[in-house]
Amino acid sequence: MVGNGSIGALIDARGRIVWGCVPAFDGDPAFCALLQPKHDGGDFEIELEDCIRTEQHYVDNTAVLRTVLYDARGGVVEILDFAPRWKQYDRFYRPVMLIRGVRPLAGEPRVRVRLRPLAEYGARVPDVTWGSNHIRYVLPGFTLRLNTDAAIRLVREETPFLLDRELHFILGPDETLTRAVADYARESLEKTIDYWRDWVRALSIPLEWQDAVIRSAITLKLCQYDETGAIVAAMTTSIPEYADTARNWDYRYCWLRDAAFVVRALNRLGATRTMEEYLRYVSNLIPEDGHLQPLYGIGMERELHEEEVPTLAGYRGMGPVRRGNLAWVQPQHDVYGSVVLASTQLFFDRRLNLPGGTTHFNRLERLGERAFALFEQPDAGLWEFRGRVEVHTYSAVMCWAACDRLAKIAGQLRLHERADFWQERATRMHARISELAFDPQRGHFVEGTHSGRMDAVLLLLADLGFVRADDPRFAATVDAVGRELGRGDGMLRYVAPDDFGVPETSFTICTFWYIDALAAVGRTEEARELFERVLARRNHVGLLSEDLSLEGSELWGNFPQTYSHVGLINAAMRLSRPWEDAT
The missing domain is CATH 1.50.10.10 (Glycosyltransferase)
Incomplete structure (x- = not known):
């Protein structure tokens, strides 16, 4: 599970988002693959070709999830998933947003990005529009926008590609991102890790x-x-x-x-x-x-x-x-x-x-x-x-x-x-x-x-x-x-x-x-x-x-x-x- 007090999502052992409601915990599950929708989709997957095994753990004392995928040819990919949360202007910044970072760790891994939200409890595929650096998924009462530094066409058409650099996927409200995707994702990761570690540091925990x-x-x-x-x-x-x-x-x-x-x-x-x-x-x-x-x-x-x-x-x-x-x-x-x-x-x-x-x-x-x-x-x-x-x-x-x-x-x-x-x-x-x-x-x-x-x-x-x-x-x-x-x-x-x-x-x-x-x-x-x-x-x-x-x-x-x-x-x-x- 990842979340931030506004939104929560469940991620399986292969790094696939299979459950997540928008715009809140009790909302329409745009990601509903966990409950097998009649339509294909309801998930957000960064699929590694020929994946043979996975590892998964939380970054220590945080709600940031790390998934590592291994392919049969020596390729290794790391995915970091989190929802931004930190203190800002005397309140908590916690947008309806999930951020995914993916980077190659070894070899020449090939990945395919599948982002397939559904609407109305899996009843239909939402309308999709796109621009030069974003894709919009029009859900009832809420529109999700993906801002990314990956090639938009490869994401839209689910085309496999060689992962030769770190990429970022920011899925949130239908708002223009006014800064570089990578900069925002990295800063959000640092601040979110700091927030959770500060929160944990204040706990009075037992010795064992x-x-x-x-x-x-x-x-x-x-x-x-x-x-x-x-x-x-x-x-x-x-x-x-x-x-x-x-x-x-x-x-x-x-x-x-x-x-x-x-x-x-x-x-x-x-x-x-x-x-x-x-x-x-x-x-x-x-x-x-x-x-x-x-x-x-x-x-x-x-x-x-x-x-x-x-x-x-x-x-x-x-x-x-x-x-x-x-x-x-x-x-x-x-x-x-x-x-x-x-x-x-x-x-x-x-x-x-x-x-x-x-x-x-x-x-x-x-x-x-x-x-x-x-x-x-x-x-x-x-x-x-x-x-x-x-x-x-x-x-x-x-x-x-x-x-x-x-x-x-x-x-x-x-x-x-x-x-x-x-x-x-x-x-x-x-x-x-x-x-x-x-x-x-x-x-x-x-x-x-x-x-x-x-x-x-x-x-x-x-x-x-x-x-x-x-x-x-x-x-x-x-x-x-x-x-x-x-x-x-x-x-x-x-x-x-x-x-x-x-x-x-x-x-x-x-x-x-x-x-x-x-x-x-x-x-x-x-x-x-x-x-x-x-x-x-x-x-x-x-x-x-x-x-x-x-x-x-x-x-x-x-x-x-x-x-x-x-x-x-x-x-x-x-x-x-x-x-x-x-x-």
Whole structure:
């Protein structure tokens, strides 16, 4: 993945751009080859003739991707891909733009440039116009312009040619480039590398697994849409959770729950700007009655109508492809606790330019009122069941967390009456949930207050502060989850059939939750060993999707998944040896 907070793109192991929406994360996928469009194209490839192998990695501590291609005759080509981002005029320069640089490293390589965006979710080929140094691709509502120092005719006609010098391809808005292409591309590369390395330098990372944590942190940052502060769950739509399933969903929206996890993980690393920008987004969503949907569009859209897209066959032909997500209409009561938890540090962290005050607290109190009213009411739950509703333990605990944190915030603000008010409510809720969600016969907590099923999300009860990690009830819950939901090196969300049958892949963040819980109850060596095995299942550049196959190492689900990288960061922070061990 490459990106800059305005745009994101996915690049395969041969350096081909196969996914990218314009003009934003949720836009029309001009590059949709990943989902097999009916029309030929939907990609941007610099093809090396007779290519026999490839190498790929990120430039250290950046979002700049380096791909090296080798041909059968000794020719070697390097491709650098990035989206420009740096601080300029007291704001971030982050155009809707991808820049590709390609240069020969050895031999006499011959390449062919194929730039074939599609329009309307792969439904048609856009109109193309060209001039002496550019090509324009006219998409609905947005025109892409390629500025390049390569021969325009060779690009237009996809003619192979000898690559005897460095070339640059700047794909962005339909604006004239008023300087030399090579100069702009090189300066952009230098400034973008400097930006990311400065950003990484400010992180408070653990001693161990530094590269994995840094890559996960950059990935999370790339999933925040700078225009509004929204954080998408993933960059893609409709990559199935496992082979030949209808579990294909559009994740290019902001789930308040997922985003709260991202904020908390980056806060642990000291990257608090993400929290400030995200909470600005959330503040625009809270209505007078405090009602929240589980997800919104990155432009704060409230209606995300779901429909199937017939012009895309799907990942490996495994449709359907969906646009929009019907979960926006579901009741998911944990959302209230998610927003309050994401906001809490705002009132305690003295580093922030705009810390939380009474106005923000009053806004959050609306969410507390909803949480108190709904904590015993049925909802669709964390996993967004479409065919059933019930009272879910996690939803109830998150409602408790909303009231508990409001009490703490009120105390910090010296609003003593409000602190007492919310603490009294939190105490009542805690007693009631403890009564309903604990199974005394089995000695552990269960998923629903009436179902008795197990759910991996119960592993979060200690992290949320609902129980202490040394509480025997929590240790028994960890044991029960591992016993009933563990599958090899992975963890299922649940085992009971849902709307689409029985789950067939492990859910990556659940595995990280289990690792974290093992460490919390003192089983640290077991946790470390499992953590190392899961890290080994990342892809070749250190990224994770939503799910992992139960056998082998195949990634499934939308990509890259913020949930998964949150879990990696949190587990690494808990498990790492302290810096004093090295220093």
